[in-house]
Amino acid sequence: MLLAACTVEDLPMGESVRIDADVPIAVFNADGRLYAIDDTCSHQDASLSEGWLEDCFVECPLHEALFDLRTGMPSCLPAKKPVRTHPVVVDGGHIYVQLVEQEAVA
Amino acid sequence: MRTVTVVGASLAGMRSAEHLRAQGFDGRLVVVGDEPHLPYDRPPLSKQFLAGTADTASLALGDRSDFDDLDAQWRLGVRATGLDASAGTVTLSDGTEIATDGVIVATGGRARTVPGAEGLDGVHTVRTIEDTLSLRADLAENPGPVAVVGAGWIGTEVASTCRALGLEVTVVEAAQEPLVRALGPRMAGMCTSLHAEHGVTLRCGAGVQEFTSTPHGSGRRVTGLVLADGTRVPAGVVVLGVGMSPNADWLAGSGLEVDDGLVCDAGLVASAPNVVAVGDVARYRSATGQLVRHEHWTNASEQPGTAVRNLLAGATVAEYRPSRYVWSDQYGCRLQVAGLTEDADEVEVVEGSEESRSFVAAYRRGGTTTGVFAMNNPKLFTRTRRKLLRPAPA
Ligand SMILES: Cc1cc2nc3c(=O)[nH]c(=O)nc-3n(C[C@H](O)[C@H](O)[C@H](O)COP(=O)(O)OP(=O)(O)OC[C@H]3O[C@@H](n4cnc5c(N)ncnc54)[C@H](O)[C@@H]3O)c2cc1C
Ligand code: FES
Numbered sequence: 001m002l003l004a005a006c007t008v009e010d011l012p013m014g015e016s017v018r019i020d021a022d023v024p025i026a027v028f029n030a031d032g033r034l035y036a037i038d039d040t041c042s043h044q045d046a047s048l049s050e051g052w053l054e055d056c057f058v059e060c061p062l063h064e065a066l067f068d069l070r071t072g073m074p075s076c077l078p079a080k081k082p083v084r085t086h087p088v089v090v091d092g093g094h095i096y097v098q099l100v101e102q103e104a105v106a
Numbered sequence: 107m108r109t110v111t112v113v114g115a116s117l118a119g120m121r122s123a124e125h126l127r128a129q130g131f132d133g134r135l136v137v138v139g140d141e142p143h144l145p146y147d148r149p150p151l152s153k154q155f156l157a158g159t160a161d162t163a164s165l166a167l168g169d170r171s172d173f174d175d176l177d178a179q180w181r182l183g184v185r186a187t188g189l190d191a192s193a194g195t196v197t198l199s200d201g202t203e204i205a206t207d208g209v210i211v212a213t214g215g216r217a218r219t220v221p222g223a224e225g226l227d228g229v230h231t232v233r234t235i236e237d238t239l240s241l242r243a244d245l246a247e248n249p250g251p252v253a254v255v256g257a258g259w260i261g262t263e264v265a266s267t268c269r270a271l272g273l274e275v276t277v278v279e280a281a282q283e284p285l286v287r288a289l290g291p292r293m294a295g296m297c298t299s300l301h302a303e304h305g306v307t308l309r310c311g312a313g314v315q316e317f318t319s320t321p322h323g324s325g326r327r328v329t330g331l332v333l334a335d336g337t338r339v340p341a342g343v344v345v346l347g348v349g350m351s352p353n354a355d356w357l358a359g360s361g362l363e364v365d366d367g368l369v370c371d372a373g374l375v376a377s378a379p380n381v382v383a384v385g386d387v388a389r390y391r392s393a394t395g396q397l398v399r400h401e402h403w404t405n406a407s408e409q410p411g412t413a414v415r416n417l418l419a420g421a422t423v424a425e426y427r428p429s430r431y432v433w434s435d436q437y438g439c440r441l442q443v444a445g446l447t448e449d450a451d452e453v454e455v456v457e458g459s460e461e462s463r464s465f466v467a468a469y470r471r472g473g474t475t476t477g478v479f480a481m482n483n484p485k486l487f488t489r490t491r492r493k494l495l496r497p498a499p500a
Binding site for chain 2: 046047049050051052059061062063064077078080
């Protein structure tokens with residue numbers, strides 16, 4: 001499934017947006033590279049699109065777990081489980097996310 | 107160092123064990139905890155776990171493989187009763203002794219109570235899984251009004267959760283406003299209105315004078331409170347949220363300096379170089395030279411990195427700098443605080459508005475931002491905090 005995020009202009013470097021899908025998705029522009037992951041932190045109830053972006057990592061805004069945007073893996077506590085990552089497609093100035101349906105790999 | 111013993115198997119103890127292994131300690135690791143459980147998370151005890159929306163399993167601070175990876179000997183359900191740092195022994199309540207080279211004190215704290223509450227059925231504190239389970243069961247059996255004593259973080263969260271369970275709630279606070287110690291008068295005023303909006307009665311400015319009770323079984327059961335100004339607050343269940351006391355009494359006789367916690371240097375090293383303290387029990391020298399102790403999650407999670415480093419180095423090679431970050435969930439709002447909010451001479455809402463219940467406020471002293479408080483605005487909270495506060499002043 002392809003989900004529309006926003007236009008390229010709406011997501012400048014260092015910014016993030018949240019797509020309100022059944023499972024919300026967060027899209028990041030990390031120094032010009034676009035990444036999409038599940039928006040809800042794998043630890044508790046926090047929105048990762050509201051987190052702090054640094055290189056290709058996002059820090060959860062609630063308890064500061066750090067997720068690698070390339071793999072979805074947490075690189076520090078308290079999160080232990082990965083979040084799913086999704087391919088990002090840019091077409092005609094619009095950003096889309098190709099939703100990955102399978103369960104997160106542990 | 108061949109053996110390290112961690113005393114206290116909760117957040118700070120668990121993080122210490124993890125840091126020991128991550129920082130290369132491959133000797134014998136013993137973790138002593140007087141609760142029967144493997145390390146679990148306390149913040150949900152006044153929130154989701156009290157509400158019944160989170161189960162016991164979700165509180166665990168790790169899964170099977172995390173605990174296995176630590177390759178530690180767990181001595182659960184026994185208490186450490188003494189420590190001899192120079193001989194290198196920790197004595198346990200079952201009479202056994204652990205020979206150890208290093209000790210990490212992570213014994214946290216216990217809930218304080220109020221005089222007159224001893225032995226009364228229906229009066230609760232909230233610090234452990236068992237505390238919350240017993241409160242939950244009592245609330246189900248006695249759906250009469252709930253009185254919460256103390257409007258700090260835990261008291262206000264318990265009030266919010268009980269209200270969401272459909273119970274009538276009164277919060278009693280000796281200070282003039284709720285959360286005033288944590289947030290200062292202006293933002294405390296906003297929290298006052300949050301309680302009112304959700305139908306929770308607040309009685310500030312008068313502490314508890316006595317508990318009223320009635321014979322019940324072989325003992326007595328609470329029926330309410332009488333406040334210092336004579337007001338009567340009827341209650342089927344009373345919850346005390348009046349703070350905690352650090353668990354450092356077991357160190358009496360150890361020769362280590364104990365004063366409202368285990369006293370440490372700026373690197374969390376106690377008066378013996380092979381003993382460090384972490385979490386709610388650690389009273390350390392801050393960058394401004396004062397002895398401070400924090401009672402929140404981030405601190406218990408962050409101190410072990412520094413403490414373990416110094417323990418393994420055998421000297422204070424790193425000093426601890428607190429982020430002073432605290433969060434709370436209550437009345438459907440996410441509250442986040444970082445830095446220093448005390449002694450601010452100016453509090454300004456820099457984004458959003460108090461009315462919209464989504465804002466970020468800066469606390470300033472002499473023109474310098476010392477603290478940030480946000481409601482329902484995690485993104486801007488984090489940005490403001492990063493921009494204005496890092497590294498945080500101690
Ligand atoms: C209900 C509740 C809600 C909270 N909510 C929040 C929140 O929203 N945000 C936040 O930032 N913080 C919150 N906190 C605070 C946070 O949970 C604590 O700061 C944290 O648990 C401290 O961890 P610790 O490991 O230092 O101590 P503790 O968690 O107190 O653990 C100490 C452990 O040591 C054991 N022990 C004590 N003495 C001995 C002994 N002699 N021998 C062996 N074992 C011993 C104890 O039984 C306990 O298991 C909350 C706390 C509570 C109780
Ligand atoms: S909710 Fe993200 S780290 Fe806890």
